[in-house]
Amino acid sequence: MRKPKLSTVTDHAVLIAGSLFMMLPLLMILQMTTIPDTEIIQTGPTLQIGDQFDDNLEKAMLQASGFSGENTGMSMLKNSFILGIGFAVGKIVIGMTAAYAIVYFRLRFATLAFWLIFTTLLLPLEVRILPSYEVVQRLGMLNTYQGLIIPLIASATATFFFRQFFRSVPEELVEAARIDGAGPVKFFVDILVPLSKTMIAAMFIIMFVYGWNQYLWPTMITTDEDMYTLVRGIKQIVQVLEGAVVPEFGRSNMLAVVAVIPPVLVVVFFQSWFVKGLTESDK
Amino acid sequence: MAQVRFSNIGKTYPNGFEALKPTDFEIQQGEFAVLVGPSGCGKSTLLRMVAGLEEITSGELSIAGRIVNAIDPADRDIAMVFQNYALYPHMSVRKNIGYGLKNRGLPKTEIARKVDEAAALLNLGDHLDSKPSQLSGGQRQRVAMGRAIVRDPALFLFDEPLSNLDAKLRHQMRIEIKALQRRLGVTSVYVTHDQVEAMTMADRIIVMNAGRIEQIGTPAEVYHEPASTFVASFMGAPPMNLMRTRAEAGQLHLNGGALCETEHEGEVVVGVRPEDFLPDPDGAISMQVDIVEELGGHRLLHGQIGDDTVTVHVSNEFAAETGPLDLSVKPGAVCVFDAEEGHRI
Ligand SMILES: Nc1ncnc2c1ncn2[C@@H]1O[C@H](COP(=O)(O)OP(=O)(O)OP(=O)(O)O)[C@@H](O)[C@H]1O
Numbered sequence A: 001m002r003k004p005k006l007s008t009v010t011d012h013a014v015l016i017a018g019s020l021f022m023m024l025p026l027l028m029i030l031q032m033t034t035i036p037d038t039e040i041i042q043t044g045p046t047l048q049i050g051d052q053f054d055d056n057l058e059k060a061m062l063q064a065s066g067f068s069g070e071n072t073g074m075s076m077l078k079n080s081f082i083l084g085i086g087f088a089v090g091k092i093v094i095g096m097t098a099a100y101a102i103v104y105f106r107l108r109f110a111t112l113a114f115w116l117i118f119t120t121l122l123l124p125l126e127v128r129i130l131p132s133y134e135v136v137q138r139l140g141m142l143n144t145y146q147g148l149i150i151p152l153i154a155s156a157t158a159t160f161f162f163r164q165f166f167r168s169v170p171e172e173l174v175e176a177a178r179i180d181g182a183g184p185v186k187f188f189v190d191i192l193v194p195l196s197k198t199m200i201a202a203m204f205i206i207m208f209v210y211g212w213n214q215y216l217w218p219t220m221i222t223t224d225e226d227m228y229t230l231v232r233g234i235k236q237i238v239q240v241l242e243g244a245v246v247p248e249f250g251r252s253n254m255l256a257v258v259a260v261i262p263p264v265l266v267v268v269f270f271q272s273w274f275v276k277g278l279t280e281s282d283k
Numbered sequence B: 001m002a003q004v005r006f007s008n009i010g011k012t013y014p015n016g017f018e019a020l021k022p023t024d025f026e027i028q029q030g031e032f033a034v035l036v037g038p039s040g041c042g043k044s045t046l047l048r049m050v051a052g053l054e055e056i057t058s059g060e061l062s063i064a065g066r067i068v069n070a071i072d073p074a075d076r077d078i079a080m081v082f083q084n085y086a087l088y089p090h091m092s093v094r095k096n097i098g099y100g101l102k103n104r105g106l107p108k109t110e111i112a113r114k115v116d117e118a119a120a121l122l123n124l125g126d127h128l129d130s131k132p133s134q135l136s137g138g139q140r141q142r143v144a145m146g147r148a149i150v151r152d153p154a155l156f157l158f159d160e161p162l163s164n165l166d167a168k169l170r171h172q173m174r175i176e177i178k179a180l181q182r183r184l185g186v187t188s189v190y191v192t193h194d195q196v197e198a199m200t201m202a203d204r205i206i207v208m209n210a211g212r213i214e215q216i217g218t219p220a221e222v223y224h225e226p227a228s229t230f231v232a233s234f235m236g237a238p239p240m241n242l243m244r245t246r247a248e249a250g251q252l253h254l255n256g257g258a259l260c261e262t263e264h265e266g267e268v269v270v271g272v273r274p275e276d277f278l279p280d281p282d283g284a285i286s287m288q289v290d291i292v293e294e295l296g297g298h299r300l301l302h303g304q305i306g307d308d309t310v311t312v313h314v315s316n317e318f319a320a321e322t323g324p325l326d327l328s329v330k331p332g333a334v335c336v337f338d339a340e341e342g343h344r345i
C-alpha cells in the first residue's frame, strides 16, 4: 500500500476536527431531547441517552404553549416553510426580472439602476427596520404572511448574480431567438429561465436557508402566536416560564433539532446543483 | 428578379466608426452570394444589417420586393446560421429546429412534419431527441442548418458557419451546404474570410475591404480579372504576383525583359497569377529561384524577379531546381493596376 502523505493526514485531521467542532453542539442538543427537563437543569448535557425523546417530540410538535394554544410545533414548522419558500421564491423572481431588465433592455439608466440596487447591500434590513416596520404597519400587514415576506424580498444579491449570469449568455443565442420570433416574454420563459436552472437552484438554497433563519423581522412583525416561526418560537418557550417552574428545555431543544433539519436536507439534496450553479453552466 | 437590393446602404456605429461605406448592389433570386474579405472589413456588419440585428444607418434595403429597414428580424422572412451555431442548449434537436415554427403559431402536427422533413434532408433522423451538447461539431452545424431551412425563408444568411470545424469536415460541409442550397433554390448570402470557400461555393463573390466593396463578380471574374491589387492579393492561394514596373513606348518591361504591349505609360503595377508564368528557355524574364516547394501534383517556385518576390506554379513534370530560370508569360494573362490607387486600368 502506498504510504499516505503527511499533508494528506494533516488535511484530514483538520477537516475531521472542524466537523466535530461543528457537530458537537448539535449532538448535545440531540442528547438533551432524550432526558427530562429537570435533569437538564441539574446536570446539563451528558453522554447518557434517556427515554424522553418520544414524549418531547409529541409535546414539541403537537401541544401548544403560550396563551392562545395556536403555536404548536406543527404550525411553527408550517410558518417557517412559508417564510423560507416565500422568501426564496420572491427573491429569485424579483432578482431575475430585475436582472433581465437591466441586461437585455436598452434602458437609459440601466447601469445607474444596477448600482443603486447594488448599494442597498450596504443597507440590510437591520439598519432600516423601524421605517420598514412603520410601512408594514400602516399597510395593515402586521401578522400576515405578506408582511412577513414582501419587505424582505427585494434583493441586491440575487439581482447581481443573475445579472452576471445573463451577461455570460452568448449574444448569438439572443439573436437566434429574435430571428426565431421569440419576443421578450417568450425569450425569458423559453430560453433564459431553463438556462438559469442550476443558478436558480443555487439561489434557492442560499435564500431558503437565509429566510428560514430570519429572527429579528418575524419577531417584530408577528405578534399572533399562530404566526410564529420555529426560530422565534423556540425562544418564546424558554422565555415564558419563570420562577419555580422548570423551563421546557426538552421541548425547545426538540424544536431546535426540527428547525435544523429542513435547511440541512435542502443543502444535502441540492448540493450538486448548488456547486454546478455557482461554478459552471451548460450554455 | 432581385431578391435583395441594397440602395446606398451604409453603417456608422454609434461610436462614429464607419463600418460600411454607402453601397449599391443586388443579389438575384436563387443566387449564392459570398461576402469575403479580411477580418474586420465589415462582412458581419453587412450581414447583420440584412438580418435586422444591426440598425441600418443610411440607405434602403429591400428583400423580396419589400423595404425592410424598419421590420423586425422575425418578420423579414430570413433565416440565419451563426458561426458558433447558437443552438438552444437546453432543447432537444427536435425542439431547436421547431422553435421558430412554434413561435409562429403553427399547429403541432405541421411542425412535427416539417421538422422530420428537414431532419431527413440533413441526416439528423437519429439525433432528433439528443441535446446539442451530445452532438459533434458537424452535426450541430446541421441542426443550425435545419433550423434555417425548416422555416422555408426567402433568404438564408450564413456568418462563417464552417470556421469552427476541422479542415476535412469543413470541406465536406461546404459541398453539403452548396448542394442543399441548389436543391432548395433559396437565395443565400454567405460570409467567410476564407477565399477558397468563397471560390468554391459562390455564384457571385463580393470582395470587401475596410468597409468598402472592392469587386462583385463570378469566381472566375474575381480570379482572372481582379478589380484592384487588393482583390488580386486576397483571392487565390498563392496570391497573384504583383510587381511594380514602368510602361514605356507601349511596352511593359519586367526586370529588363519585355512583358507585353500596353497602351499605358509610366509607373504601373502588373499582376501575374503564379500559373501564368511558363518556364521557357527563350523567355525574356529571368527569375532567381530560392526555394522549390514540392506539393505532389505540382511545384511552387519561390524567388525573385528583380526586387519583387514572386511565386511560380509549375507542373510536377518540370524538373525545378534553385538558381536562375527564364520565364515567359501566357498571352493575355497580365493585369495592369494603377501604381498609386491600386485599381485596375
Ligand atoms: N458595436 C460596434 N461598435 C463599434 N464598432 C464596431 C461594432 N461592431 C463592429 N465594429 C467594427 O466594425 C468593423 C467591422 O466589424 P465586423 O464584425 O463586421 O467585421 P468582420 O468583417 O465580420 O470581421 P471577422 O472576419 O473578424 O468576423 C470592425 O472594425 C469592428 O471593430
Ligand SMILES: [Mg+2]
Residues within 6 Å of the ligand: B043, B044, B045
Ligand atoms: Mg464577422
